[in-house]
Amino acid sequence: MLHRTEGIVLRTTSFGEADLLVTYLTSDFGVVKSFAKSPRKIKSRFGSSLEPLVQSRISFWGKEDTSLPRLTQSDIIHSFQSIRDTLSYFLKVSEIIELTLHFIPEREANKEVYSLFLNALYNIENNFNKNLAIIHYKIKFLELTGYVPKLDACGRCGRKGYCFYVAHGTILCETCSAGMVSSARLSPGVVKLYKDLLTWDTTKINRIRPSKMLLSELSSIIDMHTHHILTKPLKSSEFILLLSE
Ligand SMILES: [Zn+2]
Incomplete structure (x- = not known):
């Protein structure tokens, strides 16, 4: 065919x-x-x-x-x-x-x-901001495939929070994260940039002019999150190998 x-x-x-x-x-x-x-x-x-x-x-x-x-x-x-x-x-x-x-x-x-x-x-x-184009793709792609991290509010109760927990793929507020060690702390500027990138489509993101620092801060959070997801299957296949020995 x-x-x-x-x-x-x-x-x-x-x-x-x-x-x-x-x-x-x-x-x-x-x-x-x-x-x-x-x-x-x-x-x-x-x-x-x-x-x-x-x-x-x-x-x-x-x-x-x-x-x-x-x-x-x-x-x-x-x-x-x-x-x-x-x-x-x-x-x-x-x-x-x-x-x-x-x-x-x-x-x-x-x-x-x-x-x-x-x-x-x-x-x-x-001739666009290449780093912005890449990070925008990653965020929108993770959203379309159902793997997007939650960086705008606590993933459990919806309250404000700025501490990201990679194992949970979300920000957690102080109450919900009691006793846990945070993976990274986000600045308010990064949370805003993240929301903007999620909302705006590819043809309009050139209107956003983030500083290099904010962009690299957001990139490292997204990479940490992606890396965490990508290594999961590898870990489980190692585990399966161990079990089968
Ligand atoms: Zn909470």
């Missing part, structure tokens, strides 16, 4: 002698892995369309239950060459690629994540 959609290349790896395994974030099928036959040969019809971050109109072919359909067509819409050419930008984008691949299941459509990712790339390309 032939599928047509629009996709952004998240990752490309070698597959056999001359083939490539291309991982896309698509607008209609979520994350799709497909293989491209002999694209490394000269005069390949795929040209440079399989490089990371290239947005293309693609077609892939495979039976419904095929885990690895074959890429049959890929026409570039936008290449995002300037992001690939600048190592520091590309490294920043690599973080959100990894985050996206970890949380989005294969073949599960999520148009909102696709638009969010695409708009983040446009913002990064268009």
